[in-house]
Amino acid sequence: MTEQNPKLPVSAREYLRLFLCQGDSTPSVMEKVRRRYIKTKRDDILLAAFDKLLTDLCERPDPGRRDNNWGEAGEVNLLLVLGPSGAGKTRSLKRLFSTHPALRNAKGQQGPLISLSAPSPCGVKELGKAILKATDYTIMRTHVDGPEIWGMIRKRLPLLGVLLIHIDEAQHGTQIRDHTEKQKLLNSLKALMVDRGHPVAFILSGLPEVADFISMDEQVARRAGWISVHSVCLPSDTVMLTEALKSFANLAKLDVSANEVTRLLPRLVHASDNRLGILVEEIHGAIRYALGVKATELKVIHFEKSFGERTGNLPQWNPYARSDYKAVDVWRMLATRDKPDPAVTKNRKSVRSSETKGDRS
Template sequence: MTPLTTNMIADTSDVYDAIKAIEKQRLLFPAFEEAYRRIIRIHKMALAGNRPRHLMILGPSGAGKSSVLEEYVRYFPVIEESEFRRIPVLLVEIKSSPTVRSVAEDILKAMGVPMAYRGSVNEKTDRVISSLQKLKVELLMLDEVQHLLGANKRSFGSNNETEWLKTLLNQIEIPVVLAGLPYGQALLSTNEQLRRRLDGVHHLTPFSVEDEDSAANFAGVISWFDSEIHGGTPIGLHEGDMLYRLFYATNGLIGYLSKLLIGAMEIRLEHGKKAVENWMLEESFRQNLWAEGVGALNPFHKKFVRRQLNKVNELFATTAFSAIAASAT
């Protein structure tokens, strides 16, 4: 076995710089742009003095929800001045298995409030409200809101966490973006006021190849990545049956497509090749998406049969919890 050396690390620095440059970019596909515009709408309406409206953005993992939020908050950095600090847009991720205490604490931490862990639930809630006001937060974005619904069917509906969220939204009087998996829409059944003040639900759905228009949209996304991972000279990655192989490898999810193609680019650069080859895609799929995706279960293998990888224990199989959650919405 060859030992790791400083030279080995130095030799790969250019590779990772190239990867970082692509990962920092955002592909503004239509559904992404629409979600972005809808966030702008509720933000600007509140700044103009209108009653705050809320927005829900839903989609499966890898559809781009978190990227939309991250891209929006990037344009509203924290303002540090000598006598005060402002956070125009606050992004908070709801952790799995949350409690009211932990959610309040996470919001306080996101604002940089010292000793966020101290105090009772009521005291933490009061600090959340006062800190949002003090730091002049204009828009609150909560990611992974489906976690508030709990981890079993009995949790769907009103619980301590959803009731707390309802109370918080009533008191802070700023627009809120709620983002999460599709079953997060069940939050609306627990909160009539939220439904009434909602500016709508925006769904980020996977790309499809079911018809010509859908396939053309997916091909356009692949072409963008194709150009990026080949230094501006695409090789036609969407041509022939490759469009369908890429679809089955990613289930039409842009997050998975990005991991797959950037991973293939890394392999290409490490081997000093000019273009991504089929074996690189096969290896990237196994390394970056599904370790068990070998042989006939790898969309880039010669024995692969064109189909979605959604059977039991496969990459895109429906989990037992997802099925329960879907039935509760």
């Protein structure tokens, strides 16, 4: 729920937007660009895994019975979507949730799915409170223990018809150092998954280390379906990336030539470290820069300038500005002067020290 100052006629963000756009409520060019979604093969894989999760969740143990006693939960009621930061996991899941027909519900009603980001720290109490908050329930009392919080969850979910819980940034659960606390967190999730009266399925998305966290408990791990978000690669993704680049440019009414695409794609993939989410952000940044300078054609120079502004790097540390772009460390920031590699410097000092000792002997 968005908090709004009662003294303002609109939210703080909307007020700022109206000020910057001088009252224009129509979507800006960049809003249209950022709204565009790149559909890839991963979306089909994700949809198939999600449909399987739903099917396992609603399969009846005894189809001949007509009552509401569903009995034991299905064997697979946990889906893990894992990949590095910037791979595009969160946006892919948001699109899936917003377009899947099984998740549509009447306006104003709680649908079968709630989505939240794992708190940090992500202990049993903290995660329980976050789940309750996602159902529009806030605990007002100061002293409430974990078992009571999860008891509230078990009562509230059936009343709202919630059957699926998506937890993003699930790697926050791996940051708990105490092994016993980690197991308590897994037990809390497991208790909801195997609940006889109202079993709930989980979708956990996050960094690859979530796999180790889930593997701590065999009962949880065996119920899981696993999806690893793959990297963007050339030449296998050339067609997809070319179409995506042209699609974004067209939304901004910018032309992009075939020669520019050929020069750009390898640098773009390297600059994004082969991660689709970062790659899309690179395109957004270049288009914003091109629009700012009143360009009519999207070019490599716009990506170069945008990358430089984002990282603070000079051209020699910019993959769009160098012919040997693969030599650029794209995670380096504020590279404004040529610093020797620490490892090389250390090796040189070791060699000099050895030579000096040899001369003395």
